[in-house]
Amino acid sequence: MSLSRRMLFGLPLLVVGVGGAGFYELLRRMQTGSYNPQAFNNPLVGHDVPDFTLPGVDGREGFDKKLLAAQTRPVLVNFFASWCVPCAGEAPYLDRLAKSGVDIWGIAYQDKPEAIGLYLAKYGNPYARLATDPSGRTAINWGVYGVPESFLIAPGGKVVWHVAAPLVPEVIDDQLRPVLRRLA
């Protein structure tokens, strides 16, 4: 068989092989949660958090940009909602993360105080601080398009990492932990 003839047979096989391997990897990552085909790069990463002031829940203090930027340790800001099913899914991992010493601040997105209270009582409260964004306008300013979304804020107020997916162990270990180690 001549070289060109061999190529004629080999090329489609190669395309099928490489394509198949690519698809397999894609589906595997989708299953483990480290790849989200609907995700896009949030332009906020690498920039300071936008101005915001959000009230707390049940008369407690909320937080604002100034307080967030004044922290000396990185803060994981987690947008969640009591009506959001994947949020309940990530709740145990958030709890574990908080217990391991990561500061997590929660922003309840388009939610009601009673519902937030019930949700936290049921799934645990990993939040060192809790604010609420009933209109969702702060979330839009952060480029949030659906809960749960999490942002890691470095001391000084710069967004260093973002994920628009539940914080499952694979995402925490492969993405969040390395960034936290770099900041430490």
Added chain:
Amino acid sequence: MRRWFVLLLAGLALACGAAKASPAPSAASDHPTSITRDGVKLTFAQEARAEAIGNKLRCLVCQNETVENSRAGLAKQFRTIIRHRVAAGDSNRQIIAFMVKRYGIYVLLKPPFRPETWLLWLSPGIAALIGLAVLLFARRRRRATPPPLSPEETDRLKELLS
């Protein structure tokens, strides 16, 4: 039978014409000049602008619908923001820049030509060039004349043909 049918058609046409020609009620309340959508009251011209902007933006929840067409809550919020900004006198460019600042160029249904999108924009041209190259290559190879037969081959050919 046929004549009846023709008559009926003619009557219908006349009736339609009359309906069209009849003057519309001219009270001012029947000619609204503004419209309220997604909680914001705009003039028709402003509403048309808001719709044009919304049709250029992607609903990030459903991702294949425009902000204008989507029933998602986020799209509704986007429409409200767009309409508030139109009412406040922002230009189309300013409103689109507001969205792109928050959600990146992914929010645009028609991506701009930028370093990260050049491959996307030029891929049809690149594909056409590759096709052309393959075509030229194939034609050149086909045109190459085979070397003349050696004396042994000539003899063999004669033997086979005889």
